[in-house]
Amino acid sequence: MAETPRPTVFVTGAAAGIGRATALQFARRGFFVGAYDIDEDGLGSLREEILAQGGRVRTGVLDVTDAEEWRTRLAEFTSGNGRLDVLINNAGVLASGHFEDLPLDAQRRMVDINVLGTMNGLYTAFPYLKETPGAQVVNLASASAIYGQPELATYSATKFAVRGLTEALELEWRGHDIRVFDVWPLFVRTGMIRGMSIGSTRSLGVRLTPEHVADAIVDATQQRRRFPKVHYPVGAQARLLAAASALSPAWLARLSNKVLSRA
Numbered sequence: 414m415a416e417t418p419r420p421t422v423f424v425t426g427a428a429a430g431i432g433r434a435t436a437l438q439f440a441r442r443g444f445f446v447g448a449y450d451i452d453e454d455g456l457g458s459l460r461e462e463i464l465a466q467g468g469r470v471r472t473g474v475l476d477v478t479d480a481e482e483w484r485t486r487l488a489e490f491t492s493g494n495g496r497l498d499v500l501i502n503n504a505g506v507l508a509s510g511h512f513e514d515l516p517l518d519a520q521r522r523m524v525d526i527n528v529l530g531t532m533n534g535l536y537t538a539f540p541y542l543k544e545t546p547g548a549q550v551v552n553l554a555s556a557s558a559i560y561g562q563p564e565l566a567t568y569s570a571t572k573f574a575v576r577g578l579t580e581a582l583e584l585e586w587r588g589h590d591i592r593v594f595d596v597w598p599l600f601v602r603t604g605m606i607r608g609m610s611i612g613s614t615r616s617l618g619v620r621l622t623p624e625h626v627a628d629a630i631v632d633a634t635q636q637r638r639r640f641p642k643v644h645y646p647v648g649a650q651a652r653l654l655a656a657a658s659a660l661s662p663a664w665l666a667r668l669s670n671k672v673l674s675r676a
Contacts, residue, residue: 419469421496423447423487425477425534426504428455430603431553434623435501438631440468447490449475450504477504477530483537497541499634501551502531502575507605512566520567527571531578543589549634550586552579554595554644556651559658560666563676564611576644583643594633597655598626598647612675621648 422439426432427448433455436448440463448463448470450456456472463470473486491497505527508519531552542548557565558572576595583593600606600619629647636642646655658666670676 418494418496419443419445420498421445421447421490422499422501423449423490423497423538424501424503425449425475425530427472428452428459430605431598431601431623431626432501432503433459434627435503435630436470437463437466438624438627439499440466440470442631444468444498446470447486448472449486451476475504477502477533478525480533480537483533487537487541491541495541495544497538497545497548499549499551500534500538500542501553501630502534503551503553504530505553505571505605507565507568507609509564509568509606509609509611511564515567523567523571527568528574531575535578535582539586539591542586542591546590548591550582550591550593551630551634552593552595554579554597556597556599556646556654558597559654560670562613562670563674564613580643583641587641592641594641594643594645596626596629596633596645596647597651598629599651599654601626613673616673616675617650620650 422444424432424436427436428450436446436459440446446463448456448459451474453474460470460472471490473489475482475486506523508515508523552575554575555572557569558576562569579593579595586593598621599617600614601621601623602619603623606619626647629645633645646652
């Protein structure tokens with residue numbers, strides 16, 4: 414009897430933080446992991462950790478803003494059987510502060526990585542996802558996609574873009590048997606927010622770890638619902654904020670975010 418091939422997962426921004434925790438969690442579940450980032454040292458230590466636990470992994474350098482690099486890495490990763498069960502668009506960057514104080518280059522970098530990088534991944538991975546029965550896409554959005562956040566204006570805007578892409582493709586790609594959804598963590602204890610102090614973090618704190626988000630991602634990929642769920646808030650705070658936003662009139666949503674962000 415032929416051996417059933419391992420399911421596969423392709424994770425961007427995998428060298429540290431949420432991406433690393435997610436890659437490790439899928440490896441423990443028996444997935445063949447593709448771990449990609451621009452941080453070669455971080456990828457090297459991740460590879461050693463996965464192999465030490467008996468997992469299978471392929472790593473590679475990937476600048477998500479480069480569509481040709483996406484094509485090359487995807488072709489390498491799928492060279493065995495063309496299979497791509499789960500794509501996780503995790504790579505992202507954040508810069509905080511008042512909009513007018515942040516250099517345009519820093520703001521453009523967030524757009525390039527968080528939005529264009531996700532678009533590149535979705536576009537170049539589509540042929541592989543379409544040929545894999547039951548394929549799934551997980552986009553890393555954020556609780557900042559619930560309502561525009563002061564001191565995170567451009568970052569928040571990039572996550573609204575990811576939310577919009579997710580909602581549209583969840584409908585477009587259903588006919589190809591590709592499930593698309595996103596996750597909405599609030600602030601997560603990673604290097605991305607090290608040293609950051611804004612109104613929202615002072616009000617809400619930083620209560621999530623990368624492992625919390627990784628667990629939520631893996632759990633969500635195991636769910637098959639009669640009525641599709643598109644957005645997965647992570648943590649009690651994000652769930653409460655998402656529910657309140659859905660039920661609140663616009664003026665109350667604005668007031669709540671004004672108070673929480675101390676704007």
